[in-house]
Amino acid sequence: MICFVFSLLVKVIRKILVPFSLLYGLITTIRNFLYTNNVLKSTKFKTPTIVVGNLSVGGTGKTPQIEYLIRLLQNHYKIAVLSRGYKRKSKGFVLADEFATAETIGDEPFQFYKKFKNVIVCVDANRTNGIQQLEKLKTPPDIILLDDAFQHRKVQGGFNILLTSYNNLYVDDFMLPTGNLRETKFGANRAQAIIVTKCPETLSVEVQQTISKKLKPASNQPVFFTTITYDETLKGSAELALQDLINTEILLITGIANPVPLINYLRKKEVKFKQLNYPDHYHFKDKDINEIQQSFNAIQSKNKIVLTTEKDYVRIFDRLKNVYYISIKTTFITNKNSFDTIVNNYVGKSSGHR
Template sequence: MNFLRKIAYPFSLLYGFITSVRNFLFHINVLKSTEYTTPTIVVGNLSVGGTGKTPQIEYLIRLLQNNYKIAVLSRGYKRKSEGFVLADEYATAESIGDEPFQYYQKFKNIIVCVEANRRNGIEQLEKLTSPPDIILLDDAFQHRKVKGGFNILLTSYHNLYVDDCMLPTGNLRESKLGAKRAQAIIVTKCPENLSKQQQIKISSKLKPRTNQPVFFTTISYDETLKGSHEMELEDLRTAKILLITGIANPLPLTNFLSEQQIKFKHLNFPDHYSFKEKDILNINQAYNAIQSKNKIVLTTEKDYVRIFGRLKNVYYISIKTSFINHKSSFDTIINNYVEQSTGHR
C-alpha cells in the first residue's frame, strides 16, 4: 500500500459508509430492485478489475449456448457510443467496448449488447422479436437496481476481498458483507497445483454462508496463437517478442511466458487503454528496433480487438477458465438454475 493510499484512509471509511447505506436501503426495499422474467446470471466482484470476469462469462457461454439463446449485457466500458447498442456487423471495440466486441467476434450465435442502465438493457432485450432465454450480466454485482437471478462473485487468489479494504486506500467497491448476495463464489487465477488443504483454508477465510459454495479456477492459455495467421506457442521460444498489454493485471501472463522459457520485451499500458496514434508509432518503433527477422508483436485477446489492423505481425494468446476440481458441480448448479427458471417463464 503506497503512501497516498494510506493517507486516503478517512475517505475509504466515508466511501464504505455511503455504499453500506445504499446496500441497506436496497435490503429494506426503500430502493427498489427489479426482477425480470428472463433468467439473469450476474458475474462480478467486490474489487476493481482483474478478477477474470471475461473468461468466466465465456465459460458460461460455452456451457449454455447449445441449449439456450444467450444474451450478454455489458456496460461497454470506455466505448464511444451512448445508450443501448446491439452489436452487429458494424460494431467495433470503440463503439461497444473491447470485451463486448471480443464476445461478439468469438461467439456468432449469441446476442451481445451494451447499456450502462442494466434495467433498460434487459427491457430492450425482452422486446426483441426473438428475445434471449438467458441474460448474462457482465460486471453488474453492484448494479442493485436489477435483482440478479443467480449471482457469481469472483475474487482473485492473489488479492482475496477479505484481505482488501475500501477505495481509495484499497480496491473494494463495497463492503466485504456484499459477498453474502452471491449464490456462488469463485476464487480465480489460482495455481494449478492448489492443494485441497489450501482450498479448505481459503474457503474458511472467506467464511461463506451455508449453501454458498466456493469454487477454485485457474487460467489456461491456448497452445495456438491467432492473429496474422496461426502459430504454436512453442515457436515463441525461438522468436524475438514485443509484448503489449493494456489489462488490469498482466502478471499472470508474464509469469506464464517466463515459465515457458519465452523471452520478451514488455510494454505495459493501463487497463482498457485506448491506443492513440503516437502509441502505435512508439510500438512500431520498438518493434523495428528488434534486430531479428523472426520477431512478432504478442498481445492479449482483449487488447488485440483494439489494435489489430494498426500493427504488423501481431498475434494474441487466448485464455480460458478451468476449474481445479468440482467442475461438474458448478455446471450442474448453473444448468439447474437456468432449466428451472426458463421452465417457470
C-alpha cells in the first residue's frame, strides 16, 4: 500500500513539473541552436577527440565504453582521458599522478588511472582548458577521450558516441525534471554513432531492428547494441573465482546509479548476499564505513567477504579489509568489427595521423 501511494505521488509531482520541463527543453534547444549556427563559440582542436556521452542523467554505461575505447586504441596511440571529475574535492585542471585519489580526481577517473598505466588521465570541468593543457604537455596525447561531454558544446568533438540504455531509450523519456533528459531527443543528431547499452545478451536481430527504427537515426548514424559482461574473477584483497563463492556470505556495497543488473547477475549465479545501497558517486564517511563493518561482523559465517563495484572499490579499498570488486566490460552483441573500423578510421584519418 505504501509503495502504491508513493508511486502515485511521484506521478502527480511529475505531471505538475511538466511546464518546467517544457521551459528547460526550450532553453536547451535555443542553446544548441546558437552553437550549431556559430553564434556561440565552439572550439575544434588539432588533437582528435572522441566524445562519449548521453542525453539523460543516470548510468548508461559511459565508463565501460571509455574502457573499451582505451583497449581498442592503446596499442597504437598515446591516449588521454579527460573528465570533469564528478564530486571531486579539487578545482580546475588536475593531472592524475602517484598522489591522485578518488577525492582529488573523482572515482571514475581514478579507476582509469589505476587500471591503465600508459594512459594520461586528467580532470577539468572546463573541457576547453583541459584539452589546451593536454596539448601543452611535453609528450601530448595522440587522441583524447572526453568522458560525459555530449552537452559540453564549447568543444567541437571530432567523433561523438551517444549512449542510451536498453530499458530507458531517450525517445521514450522526457525532459528534466519530469523525466531524465538533459536536452531534447533532437540532440541525438550530433552523434556519429549511437549505442544501445545494457541489452540482454540474447537480444535478437529482429528486436535490434525494431529499436533502430524507433530511434530514427539519420542515414549516416549507425546503431550498435552492447551488453554488460561481468568478470568471473573477483579482484581486490586477492583473487577469487566467482564460482567458488557458492558457500560464501557476501556483503554487497553499491554506490552506482543502477545496481539492478549486478544484483540480477549475482542471483543468477546463486550467490548469497546482503546489500547496502548508497547514492551514485557517494563519498563514504567514517560512519558509513563503520556501518559496513558492523554489518559485515553481524554475518554469522566464517566464509564471508565484502563485494563492491570497481567504481566503489576505489573509494573504500583503503578503509576496509577483505574487500573485493567485480569488474565489467562492454561487449558488442553484433557488428563489433564495424564499430572498431569506424573509430580506427576516424583516428587514423584525423589531423596528425594521415
